[in-house]
Amino acid sequence: MLYRENGQFKTSYRADQQVFPIAQDRLAIWLLIAFAAIGVPLLVDEYLFRAILIPFLILSLAALGLNILVGYCGQISLGTGAFMAVGAYAAYNFVVRIDGMPVLAALLLGGLCATVVGVLFGIPSLRIKGLYLAVATLAAQFFVDWAFLRIKWFTNYSSSGSVSVANPDVFGIPIDTPHAKYLFCLAFLVVFALAAKNLVRSHIGREWMAIRDMDVAAAVIGIRPVYAKLTAFAVSSFIVGVAGALWGFVHLGSWEPAAFSIDRSFQLLFMIIIGGLGSIMGSFFGAAFIVMLPVFLNQALPALGGLIGVNIDTATIAHAELMIFGALIVFFLIVEPHGLARLWSIGKEKMRLWPFPH
Amino acid sequence: MKLKSLAISALVVGGGLFGAAHDALAQAKEQFFPSLVYRTGAYAPNGVPFANGYVDYLKLVNAKGGINGVKVSWEECETGYATDRGVECYERLKGKNGGATVFQPLSTGITFALTDKAPGDKIPLITAGYGRSESTDGNVFKWNFPLTGTYWDAADILVQHVGKKEGGLDKLKGKKIALVYHDSPYGKEPIPLLEERAKQLGFQLQLLPVTHPGVEQKATWLQIRQSRPDYVFLWGWGVMNSTALKEAVATGYPRDKMYGVWWAAAEPDVKDVGDGAKGYHGLALQHGAEPNSKVVKEVLELVHAKGQGTGPKEEVGQVLYMRGLVAAMLSVEGVKRAQERYGKGKWVSGEQARWGYENLALDQKKLDALGFAGVMRPISTSCADHRGASNARIHTWDGNKWSFTSDWIEADQSIIKPMIKSAADKYAAEKKITRRTPEDCQS
Numbered sequence: 001m002l003y004r005e006n007g008q009f010k011t012s013y014r015a016d017q018q019v020f021p022i023a024q025d026r027l028a029i030w031l032l033i034a035f036a037a038i039g040v041p042l043l044v045d046e047y048l049f050r051a052i053l054i055p056f057l058i059l060s061l062a063a064l065g066l067n068i069l070v071g072y073c074g075q076i077s078l079g080t081g082a083f084m085a086v087g088a089y090a091a092y093n094f095v096v097r098i099d100g101m102p103v104l105a106a107l108l109l110g111g112l113c114a115t116v117v118g119v120l121f122g123i124p125s126l127r128i129k130g131l132y133l134a135v136a137t138l139a140a141q142f143f144v145d146w147a148f149l150r151i152k153w154f155t156n157y158s159s160s161g162s163v164s165v166a167n168p169d170v171f172g173i174p175i176d177t178p179h180a181k182y183l184f185c186l187a188f189l190v191v192f193a194l195a196a197k198n199l200v201r202s203h204i205g206r207e208w209m210a211i212r213d214m215d216v217a218a219a220v221i222g223i224r225p226v227y228a229k230l231t232a233f234a235v236s237s238f239i240v241g242v243a244g245a246l247w248g249f250v251h252l253g254s255w256e257p258a259a260f261s262i263d264r265s266f267q268l269l270f271m272i273i274i275g276g277l278g279s280i281m282g283s284f285f286g287a288a289f290i291v292m293l294p295v296f297l298n299q300a301l302p303a304l305g306g307l308i309g310v311n312i313d314t315a316t317i318a319h320a321e322l323m324i325f326g327a328l329i330v331f332f333l334i335v336e337p338h339g340l341a342r343l344w345s346i347g348k349e350k351m352r353l354w355p356f357p358h
Numbered sequence: 359m360k361l362k363s364l365a366i367s368a369l370v371v372g373g374g375l376f377g378a379a380h381d382a383l384a385q386a387k388e389q390f391f392p393s394l395v396y397r398t399g400a401y402a403p404n405g406v407p408f409a410n411g412y413v414d415y416l417k418l419v420n421a422k423g424g425i426n427g428v429k430v431s432w433e434e435c436e437t438g439y440a441t442d443r444g445v446e447c448y449e450r451l452k453g454k455n456g457g458a459t460v461f462q463p464l465s466t467g468i469t470f471a472l473t474d475k476a477p478g479d480k481i482p483l484i485t486a487g488y489g490r491s492e493s494t495d496g497n498v499f500k501w502n503f504p505l506t507g508t509y510w511d512a513a514d515i516l517v518q519h520v521g522k523k524e525g526g527l528d529k530l531k532g533k534k535i536a537l538v539y540h541d542s543p544y545g546k547e548p549i550p551l552l553e554e555r556a557k558q559l560g561f562q563l564q565l566l567p568v569t570h571p572g573v574e575q576k577a578t579w580l581q582i583r584q585s586r587p588d589y590v591f592l593w594g595w596g597v598m599n600s601t602a603l604k605e606a607v608a609t610g611y612p613r614d615k616m617y618g619v620w621w622a623a624a625e626p627d628v629k630d631v632g633d634g635a636k637g638y639h640g641l642a643l644q645h646g647a648e649p650n651s652k653v654v655k656e657v658l659e660l661v662h663a664k665g666q667g668t669g670p671k672e673e674v675g676q677v678l679y680m681r682g683l684v685a686a687m688l689s690v691e692g693v694k695r696a697q698e699r700y701g702k703g704k705w706v707s708g709e710q711a712r713w714g715y716e717n718l719a720l721d722q723k724k725l726d727a728l729g730f731a732g733v734m735r736p737i738s739t740s741c742a743d744h745r746g747a748s749n750a751r752i753h754t755w756d757g758n759k760w761s762f763t764s765d766w767i768e769a770d771q772s773i774i775k776p777m778i779k780s781a782a783d784k785y786a787a788e789k790k791i792t793r794r795t796p797e798d799c800q801s
Contacts (some may be wrong), residue, residue, distance in 0.1 A: 055442070160470075165788070258441065261443070
């Protein structure tokens with residue numbers, strides 16, 4: 001009833017091809033962005049900002065980047081953590097080694113370095129596919145871990161191998177409060193999400209999807225696999241690299257290679273599988289699921305125990321958290337193998353017919 | 359339809375619980391000690407006794423009437439030794455129950471992350487026997503307290519000890535020492551000092567990293583078998599320690615040439631290896647296993663006998679349990695010291711407690727009164743020295759228990775001090791912070 005496109009006539013190609021063709025969608029997304037930018041900072045306390053929202057935004061960004069590679073171009077990558085690390089360490093080196101380097105520029109240059117590394121490790125994708133490619137990108141993970149642990153130059157000869165940065169400031173505005181950090185990350189996320197959405201709707205995006213669906217057929221109709229695969233690696237690594245730099249600069253402040261370990265790569269891969277491969281929306285759902293659910297369970301279980309008068313000890317909570325989390329992943333994958341984003345779009349379809357489904 | 363209603367009800371219940379869990383309960387002013395623990399994961403065997411000791415001491419304080427009448431409260435948060443979860447726990451607990459007094463993360467990685475956050479939140483960090491070595495310099499690291507010693511002290515004491523065994527530090531020339539370390543900031547901390555000492559004394563240093571969690575060390579010990587170092591320093595944690603000892607048995611490397619840092623010298627590390635670990639030495643951070651000390655008897659009597667003990671009774675007095683106990687005692691004593699300035703019997707904020715930690719003066723008389731006679735030596739801190747003590751003993755595993763085999767050894771500050779200064783200056787430059795003024799020190 002509310003969500004229906006009757007009467008919305010499109011009189012130009014432009015109107016027909018916009019990102020959100022339905023007026024209600026457009027309104028909803030504007031409201032959502034406005035709420036995220038204005039409402040959330042007014043409502044939310046510091047804990048939620050620092051411990052949940054900021055990691056959620058940054059990891060959404062990384063998941064978005066990975067989704068371009070895996071979900072749109074079909075190239076499975078286990079090197080996401082590595083590309084994040086490259087972004088973070090490159091940005092760190094730009095800041096330390098060049099006097100007066102603006103942090104914003106350093107973050108983007110960090111992304112560019114990640115692009116270079118990403119393309120380099122993407123070259124094998126021209127010859128190998130599927131799980132074999134996953135193993136090849138795993139090499140990127142191990143190589144980068146090794147490089148940042150062993151090559152002291154990258155960490156500016158820090159004795160413990162851990163690097164730390166001052167709070168960034170952008171155009172003279174210090175990014176030191178949780179609010180500022182949140183808005184800073186949100187701005188990045190909105191810009192990159194919009195860019196990614198438009199990119200996947202463009203000819204490049206269609207090339208990626210053609211390669212994903214069947215690379216031989218795509219080559220036959222004139223798509224160059226080299227170009228399509230390497231651009232996917234480039235765009236994906238750039239976004240992932242910027243996310244890594246944000247993770248280091250904004251969220252952690254000081255980090256060691258363990259912050260971008262193989263676990264991080266798996267975590268991001270799970271995010272997009274659970275959220276929905278080949279869907280921008282899915283990256284957000286997946287990140288929310290993986291970032292927030294464990295923390296939520298960890299806090300809800302003692303409260304639940306308190307309600308029925310049972311004092312659950314810390315170890316039990318930690319075990320239960322892992323078990324419930326695992327069970328939920330299995331549950332969602334059985335209910336909807338195409339990810340949470342698919343559930344979302346089914347919901348939207350139903351809404352369009354509601355309340356007269358027949 | 360069923361699924362939908364299920365999902366909706368789950369959301370509603372979940373949302374409600376989240377709110378309930380999250381709302382900090384405003385209570386009467388109790389001194390709140392958050393406790394970041396790891397009772398699960400690869401490091402749990404070592405994390406659990408520490409966590410139990412920490413909480414048991416706080417229970418003991420309450421059983422004896424609190425800190426000059428102020429009751430203490432605590433809450434645990436499971437980090438699993440993971441830095442991101444540790445940061446989440448910190449954010450969750452820092453504002454609860456009127457505000458956290460002090461954090462003790464028991465992880466070098468989490469310490470590094472919290473070092474950046476603590477000054478903004480005005481909450482001190484105690485890293486007793488771990489963390490950044492340069493945080494000894496309180497003029498730069500205003501909120502960090504590596505009480506009772508740092509890794510640089512530990513490494514130096516070990517070098518001095520093996521030097522003594524060889525018959526003098528100069529005899530170390532041409533010898534070979536291998537450092538088997540956990541490949542993380544924790545394991546890398548001692549390297550600069552050992553390199554400095556190697557240069558000065560002319561011994562050869564072999565660095566052998568072991569990746570987390572440390573169950574795969576075959577290659578490492580193959581290298582040791584080839585190069586036959588005169589001594590092996592073990593800088594491990596959790597399951598890595600017992601694995602190293604097992605590999606040493608398999609390789610035939612003599613255990614009495616192996617020296618563990620104070621985190622690699624406790625019961626969980628050697629128990630599984632049993633007789634194989636006989637003769638293995640470790641550093642003792644002030645205390646060793648102290649089942650006969652007065653404070654342990656008090657814990658057994660006032661906490662465990664009343665059925666309020668946190669862990670199994672047998673564990674009370676073991677090395678890591680004692681470390682938790684001492685850590686909690688330091689937390690509480692800092693508050694007591696701060697009360698002397700800000701009002702006896704009053705609740706103190708984290709900022710006020712920081713002054714207490716910076717002006718800690720635990721002399722032998724006070725330690726005796728607390729039941730720590732023979733467990734540790736006096737500690738006094740100041741603005742310039744946030745560490746308070748830099749001496750330790752060696753203890754050796756005889757197959758059943760740890761017993762001391764050396765006298766107190768003092769770390770050589772003529773080497774460490776300049777290193778602390780330059781590392782702290784580097785940190786200050788990176789972070790764009792200036793050294794504290796003498797006036798700030800008084801405040």
